[in-house]
Amino acid sequence: MQNHADSYLFRSENESSSPPSPEESDLPPAWKILIVDDDEEVHRVTRWVLRRFSFEDRPVNLISTYSAREAKNVLEENLDIAVVLLDVVMEEDNAGLELARFIRRELGNSMVRIILRTGHPGQAPEQTVMSDYDINDYKEKTELTAQKLMTSILASLRAYRDLSIIDSNRRGLHQVIESLSTLYELHSMGKLAAGILSQLTSLLRFTPNSFYGQAHGFAVAKEHHNSFRILAATGCYESLMQGGSIDHLPPSLRDSVLTTFIQKKSVYLPNSMIIYFSSKLGSENIIYLEGTHPLDEWSQILVEIFFANISTAFDNIHLNQEIEDTQKEIIYTLGEIAEARSLETGQHVKRVSKYARLLAQKSGFSYDQSNLLRMAAPIHDIGKIAIPDTILNKPGILDPVEFEIIKTHTQLGYEMLKNSVRPILKAAALIALQHHEHWDGNGYPNGLQADEIHPFGRIVALADVFDALGTRRVYKDAWPLTDIFEYVSSQSGKQFEPALVKIMLEHQDAFIQIRRDNPDAAL
CATH class of the missing domain: 3.40.50.2300 (Response regulator)
Structure with missing residues (x-):
């Protein structure tokens, strides 16, 4: 039956x-x-x-x-x-x-x-x-x-x-590869850390039931003298970016992060994970994510593969940052030498550099082009090294002969730099030559006008004058900001490119903030 x-x-x-x-x-x-x-x-x-x-x-x-x-x-x-x-x-x-x-x-x-x-x-x-x-x-x-x-x-x-x-494993590995290619394109540690949080969240979504909902997390880097810095944060931890310190974490979570740094081992908890990873150059970092289900063995393997490769990206950024900082220091030093001969402050070249990058960014330049301009702009007046001190530091108005002599600093600067094959110095040579050209063709040394002037030259022309007017020189006092912006506005289509003037006037606060962050030393 x-x-x-x-x-x-x-x-x-x-x-x-x-x-x-x-x-x-x-x-x-x-x-x-x-x-x-x-x-x-x-x-x-x-x-x-x-x-x-x-x-x-x-x-x-x-x-x-x-x-x-x-x-x-x-x-x-x-x-x-x-x-x-x-x-x-x-x-x-x-x-x-x-x-x-x-x-x-x-x-x-x-x-x-x-x-x-x-x-x-x-x-x-x-x-x-x-x-x-x-x-x-x-x-x-x-x-x-x-x-x-x-x-x-x-x-x-x-x-x-x-x-x-x-299929999930296959797509997970594919996502690791795609994520790495995206992250290797990032140029700053903060952006890389933010990208890692985003890509890790995306990667874990390929594992069944890995997330309850929105993921919350942060990235921490161990710095010199056992200090720790928040590189990026997401979800409920975004406010950590304001202070940048792990001291603002809940005490129990802060202790867990510190313990993970000491033990140098990742921890997978029922609804969170603390991932430790280090690079060949010795940098130590932690990624914390919460809102996850327990990860199975394969998901943990995917995470470890992901971070084993990410450490190389951290090393690349550290090396690039070191090279860039060295280049920047050399460029600033050269610019300051030129300015020092005319008794002008070294902060001028730093401000011009930052004004130029801001104008480039607001004009739609790429990150690389904006950064190239930032690096090249500080030595726009390098040719002044060859100008006699009596002319550079004359307290009164230059006579016609003296003015013709000082105008040669554009050509002299170009001649100093023109034979370099390095992108920064090639850009600097062009800027040195053209930063006194005017949009209407009444500038020097070649009387170029409008689009005949390279965009770098047009940008530094405005950045240089904007800062010079607000800076005390041997032959003049600093102008009030309202007068400076009025002058810039009046020279739209004459001395300066109209589109750049429009950008500066629409973002006055950003330019003023750069000046406040980089003040001249008290005399």
């Missing part, structure tokens, strides 16, 4: 059975199972058999469709269906087989498990169907019991789960 689970499900259309109980479980996420059959009784009995079925503590969500056409729409809108229980004969004799072909070829879905259930085995021979239509299981309705259905569903869900893990 058979027990209830082994009774045949579809032998008699008149066989009675209890109505399905309502689905009471809300435990997300449920496994999606699509029933495709034109017989209402098949749907009813299937729901009854699977009413309490679960796999790995996840219930099933049964979706009913009654034709291949209807099933296509559902499949296109639900790419995460795990199993399709498919009838062969519906609106057409081979409707089920054509749907299977559609799933595999047109949707390109090779992961969903297809169980063919047919009451007409002669129209769909098992061997032919299994090989030609990529069917995963074949059942005749007359032999299908409740136990066999549950066994078939269990095997199919297990196969779908394994395929999903493989």
Whole structure:
């Protein structure tokens, strides 16, 4: 005598059975199972058999469709269906087989498990169907019991789960590669750290159930003398960027961060992670993220692969920063030497450099071009080294002969730098030559006008005059800011490019702030 689970499900259309109980479980996420059959009784009995079925503590969500056409729409809108229980004969004799072909070829879905259930085995021979239509299981309705259905569903869900893990791992590795290529393009430590937080969050979304919702986290760098600096923060920790110190963290979290630095080992907690990584140059860093589910072993491996490669990006930025700082110091020193000969402050060259970068950024220049201009601008007056002190430091107005002599500093500066193949010095040579040209053609040394003047020359022309007017010189007092902006406005289309004047006037506060942050030394 058979027990209830082994009774045949579809032998008699008149066989009675209890109505399905309502689905009471809300435990997300449920496994999606699509029933495709034109017989209402098949749907009813299937729901009854699977009413309490679960796999790995996840219930099933049964979706009913009654034709291949209807099933296509559902499949296109639900790419995460795990199993399709498919009838062969519906609106057409081979409707089920054509749907299977559609799933595999047109949707390109090779992961969903297809169980063919047919009451007409002669129209769909098992061997032919299994090989030609990529069917995963074949059942005749007359032999299908409740136990066999549950066994078939269990095997199919297990196969779908394994395929999903493989696909998730593949996409995770792809995301690691894509993330690294993006992060290697970043030029500052802060941007790199922010990029890591973003990319790590994205990477972990490829692992099932890795995030409850928005991720919250921060990046910390260990600096000299055991001090620590917040490089980037996201979510509820964004306010940390204002102070930049881990002292603003909750005490328990701060202690966990410090302990991780001491132990030099990553920690994976039930709903958070503290990732420690160091670089070949010795920099030590931590990434903290919360809002995560526990990561499985493979997800942890992905994270470790990610950070093993990220450490190289940190080293690259450290090296580039060291080179850039050295270049900047040399350039500033050269600029200050030129300014010192005319008894002018070295802060002038630093301010002009920052004004120039700001104008370039607001004009739409790329990061690289804006930074190149920032590095080249400080030596715009390098040619003054060759001008006699008596002219440079004359307290009164220059006579015509003296003025002609001082104008030569543009050409002299160009001659000093023109033979360099280094981008910074090539740009500096051009700036030295053109920073006294006027938009209307009334400047010197060559009387260039409008677009004949290189954008770098136009920008430094405005930045230099703006700062010079606000700085005390041997031959004049500093102008009030209101007078300076009025002068700049009056020279739009004359001395200065109109578009640059517009930018300066629209962002006056930013230019004023640069001046406040880089004041001249008190005399």
